[in-house]
Amino acid sequence: MPALNIPHLEDYDIDPVTGFLPREPLKRLPDPYYEPWECVVDDLNGLLLAGRLRERVHKLPVLDTTRLRSQREYQRAFLVLCLLSHGCVWGKHEVVSEVLPACLAVPWTKVATHLGLFPVVCHAAVVLWNWRKLFSDGPIDLRSECGGGICAGKHYREQFGTIVKTIIVHPTPLHSNITTLATYSGSVDESWFYLVTTAIEAVGAPSLTAIVNAIRAISERNHDALLSHFRTIHDSLQKLNATFVRMYEKCDPYVFYWKIRPYLAGWENMAEAGLPFGLIYEGVDTLWEEGTDYYADMSHLTEAERFLRQYRKYAGGSAAQSSLIHALDIFFGVEHYPTGDKRKHAQNQDKTFVTRTTDEADPNIDKNDRYNNLPATEIADPMGNDNKPHNGTPPAPNRNNFIQAMRGYMPGPHRRFLEDLSKVSNVRSYMLKLAEEEEVERGRNGDGDDDPLRTELLHIYNTCLHELKLFRDKHVQMVSLYIINQARKGPSIAHGGFAIANGEEASKQNVAPPTPPPSTNSSTATAQISPPVAPVAPMEKPVAKGYDIVSPKPKGPGFLPSRIVTPSATNILYPQTVLSTSPSPALISQMLPALGLAKSQDPNSSVFRGTGGTNLMPFLKQSRDETLDAKIVIDGDAVDEGVKVAGEKEGGQNGWGTWLTRR
Numbered sequence: 182m183p184a185l186n187i188p189h190l191e192d193y194d195i196d197p198v199t200g201f202l203p204r205e206p207l208k209r210l211p212d213p214y215y216e217p218w219e220c221v222v223d224d225l226n227g228l229l230l231a232g233r234l235r236e237r238v239h240k241l242p243v244l245d246t247t248r249l250r251s252q253r254e255y256q257r258a259f260l261v262l263c264l265l266s267h268g269c270v271w272g273k274h275e276v277v278s279e280v281l282p283a284c285l286a287v288p289w290t291k292v293a294t295h296l297g298l299f300p301v302v303c304h305a306a307v308v309l310w311n312w313r314k315l316f317s318d319g320p321i322d323l324r325s326e327c328g329g330g331i332c333a334g335k336h337y338r339e340q341f342g343t344i345v346k347t348i349i350v351h352p353t354p355l356h357s358n359i360t361t362l363a364t365y366s367g368s369v370d371e372s373w374f375y376l377v378t379t380a381i382e383a384v385g386a387p388s389l390t391a392i393v394n395a396i397r398a399i400s401e402r403n404h405d406a407l408l409s410h411f412r413t414i415h416d417s418l419q420k421l422n423a424t425f426v427r428m429y430e431k432c433d434p435y436v437f438y439w440k441i442r443p444y445l446a447g448w449e450n451m452a453e454a455g456l457p458f459g460l461i462y463e464g465v466d467t468l469w470e471e472g473t474d475y476y477a478d479m480s481h482l483t484e485a486e487r488f489l490r491q492y493r494k495y496a497g498g499s500a501a502q503s504s505l506i507h508a509l510d511i512f513f514g515v516e517h518y519p520t521g522d523k524r525k526h527a528q529n530q531d532k533t534f535v536t537r538t539t540d541e542a543d544p545n546i547d548k549n550d551r552y553n554n555l556p557a558t559e560i561a562d563p564m565g566n567d568n569k570p571h572n573g574t575p576p577a578p579n580r581n582n583f584i585q586a587m588r589g590y591m592p593g594p595h596r597r598f599l600e601d602l603s604k605v606s607n608v609r610s611y612m613l614k615l616a617e618e619e620e621v622e623r624g625r626n627g628d629g630d631d632d633p634l635r636t637e638l639l640h641i642y643n644t645c646l647h648e649l650k651l652f653r654d655k656h657v658q659m660v661s662l663y664i665i666n667q668a669r670k671g672p673s674i675a676h677g678g679f680a681i682a683n684g685e686e687a688s689k690q691n692v693a694p695p696t697p698p699p700s701t702n703s704s705t706a707t708a709q710i711s712p713p714v715a716p717v718a719p720m721e722k723p724v725a726k727g728y729d730i731v732s733p734k735p736k737g738p739g740f741l742p743s744r745i746v747t748p749s750a751t752n753i754l755y756p757q758t759v760l761s762t763s764p765s766p767a768l769i770s771q772m773l774p775a776l777g778l779a780k781s782q783d784p785n786s787s788v789f790r791g792t793g794g795t796n797l798m799p800f801l802k803q804s805r806d807e808t809l810d811a812k813i814v815i816d817g818d819a820v821d822e823g824v825k826v827a828g829e830k831e832g833g834q835n836g837w838g839t840w841l842t843r844r
């Protein structure tokens with residue numbers, strides 16, 4: 182049998198201990214030449230709050246990226262440029278900017294190209310390269326041995342001058358050992374959002390070594406070793422799930438949706454957020470290409486085509502870009518298909534691979550979704566490593582959906598790892614072969630007892646898949662709470678904290694004007710308002726509902742409010758004081774350009790978009806179901822029936838997660 186080309190983690194910038202995370206990211210670029218960038222990052226939150234980030238950015242020189250010396254320096258530069266660029270484009274309560282100035286666009290594009298990325302914020306920037314340890318000898322974890330958690334009541338001996346004191350650290354599972362290097366909003370919620378994901382990468386790291394070792398164990402037919410690697414992966418998956426739900430502890434869904442998420446949006450499918458064509462990278466897409474002396478002749482293009490050529494479109498940051506989850510999917514043979522394509526993993530029915538292609542007409546598939554039109558990917562040689570599929574059936578899984586597209590947003594070496602892993606990962610095929618043997622044995626003896634190790638392997642394979650499916654269950658619940666519920670409820674302070682129209686401008690728009698405080702320069706506030714809103718019906722008597730925003734009964738088309746209530750004593754500095762007398766969230770969304778991706782949505786709407794532009798609920802639920810489909814069934818029984826029942830209780834209708842999402 183030809184030797185398998187099993188990837189070595191180190192060849193792909195993957196650490197055997199920390200996985201896709203570097204041992205420790207660089208905290209600051211060491212060359213003083215890059216201080217102008219670092220200084221703006223130091224002031225980022227303050228500048229955004231003051232509405233002066235763009236002003237400061239425009240004063241930056243166009244720095245040369247050839248002075249960056251190492252991969253870690255490039256990674257730090259990329260994070261810095263993501264922070265400045267997304268801050269600059271989305272602003273804070275400002276009209277979105279569709280041009281990125283050359284001082285950011287040029288170096289960002291160069292650094293991104295070096296790292297194999299697109300110049301847009303991504304999981305690698307804000308999660309993999311955006312943390313540091315608080316105690317250098319502690320773990321990269323949200324549970325710190327130093328602070329307790331797993332070390333109940335640990336005693337520390339600390340020396341104070343000549344006195345040695347014993348300090349008892351009280352155990353609490355809430356102690357953590359990591360913090361972020363930077364955030365857009367300056368909020369602890371944003372830090373926590375990234376840190377939970379960083380910790381997930383850390384607890385998932387041992388599974389990467391186990392994945393490559395398991396593939397090796399299969400090639401050596403070493404079942405004992407294979408079982409041990411499966412156990413490592415199972416352990417990682419359990420920790421991953423336990424870490425994942427800690428998101429609820431310190432990341433408030435409201436803050437996430439209204440204050441954090443807008444910064445993570447990209448410029449694809451973002452017409453509603455104010456970028457209908459994408460973003461112009463000033464100084465990057467010129468007619469002349471300096472390096473090659475190439476002149477792009479555009480004379481054959483229409484004026485409209487030339488206009489559109491100026492813009493670039495990229496999806497925004499999402500943990501869908503986590504190489505860890507992709508690696509697990511590849512290893513277990515989880516197949517993802519275009520959203521709406523309900524094909525099953527045919528193995529469970531007839532032990533063949535799926536053979537249907539996307540050419541078949543399927544009314545559920547959105548043909549206009551570019552993620553549904555990607556080329557098919559290769560899959561591993563099943564079993565024989567001879568490029569011939571197992572059982573002679575054609576391996577034609579077509580992983581051409583959003584999840585596949587997200588690989589374009591991973592660092593080049595990590596993406597290559599996934600590609601190479603796909604070529605050698607024969608685990609599923611092997612497990613199918615074991616399942617066939619088990620079935621034959623059961624047919625013969627009425628049980629599969631002749632090889633308990635084989636039964637155990639099949640069991641743990643399914644149990645791991647069950648954990649992965651649980652992760653996706655919990656994820657769907659989390660997305661409901663953090664996105665869908667927030668969008669439906671609308672901003673909970675009068676105007677989401679955004680500047681609102683006053684005086685003449687407001688009356689033009691039939692918006693009740695707030696009274697500015699005496700010292701306020703009204704022209705600055707009105708300058709923010711641009712799109713006209715549909716006329717609204719005359720006002721009725723206000724209805725106050727405690728701290729809730731007045732929810733008017735919709736009349737007429739859409740969900741435009743039937744009335745707006747005049748604030749009697751408006752105080753724009755403390756808008757909470759006029760909560761019950763403010764315009765409805767729906768109207769606010771329409772009158773303000775500055776909400777970006779944060780929008781209230783019709784509660785009856787069924788389409789909610791992710792930062793990557795997916796119709797997120799059908800997409801995420803399908804992804805979860807596809808994980809379940811990969812389980813191996815023998816004679817109609819899942820090999821892990823017991824686990825399934827227990828898990829379903831946890832993720833089912835009466836679980837605490839469900840309670841949370843109903844709040």
Ligand code: HEM
Nearest residue numbers: 378381499500501503506660663791792793794795797804
């Ligand atoms: C507040 C927490 C979170 C929210 C609101 C959230 C939201 C979303 C959304 C909207 C998508 C759809 C894709 C898009 O359009 O961007 C998505 C996909 C995804 N997210 Fe999250 N996410 C959260 C946390 C996480 C964490 C901590 C992970 C861990 C790695 C994660 C992993 C994924 C993965 C792997 C996908 C791709 C779909 C799949 O494989 O099932 N998410 N997420």
